[in-house]
Amino acid sequence: MKKDKNMRWLATTKEAINQILQITSTTKGKDSLQLPDIQVLLYAIKEMNYDNEVKLPKQKDLGEKLGITARRVSMAVTKLKKLGFFTKLEEAKTYYINPFYFYVGDYRDLHHKYEIWKKLRPDIQKNNDTFNNPNYNNKEIDFKKWLQ
Template structure:
């Protein structure tokens, strides 16, 4: 069978579904997400590789694919970071997806992905203190 990226699997957790359903809103709010935010999250998940990283095209290109403005893409990415769905890493245009919510690969790899997430978030908090 030919390997096709359209048939890659990813897993989600009940925690993800529970948390997302709690924060979905039709009105704006700091701790809620709306349909454009969910669209961007799904776009990012679709770009996720086996290391739980997603290298994104420009916000303009994402916007063209999702029919959203680059400003709205920026707002969604900022909100997804604030809500700990993703974190920006040192690689250009690349984000690490929180494995507590979504991951690609075997469940046996999950522990190392959690450790990477903890390290990245710990480093981010230290960077913000300076």
């Protein structure tokens, strides 16, 4: 099979998937991830560059692409920052994606990306392989009820 030079790989951690599942399945209210939040997160990850940065379009334009309102885009971005999925950089509309969850590029660059994240978000640090996120309670999820 011929390799595509333009193919981009994305790496994610089990911790990211666990946190998304936990927050979407057991958390209620304003701290739960809803479909628009996940849409904005997936869009940001898809557009992320090799420096783990993404420049989001205007909220109105992004909302039109995703089929949601600009207000809902704003709420999703705020929630995703609060939950530690990404953080705002100084450049307008530019965010740094949490490399403990998602990254693009060579694994040898990952330590450098971790160090950048730690400087940008000292409030969210790793502790026994999980982030100190108030919405993540590290309980096992019962997937059997979903498979019935």
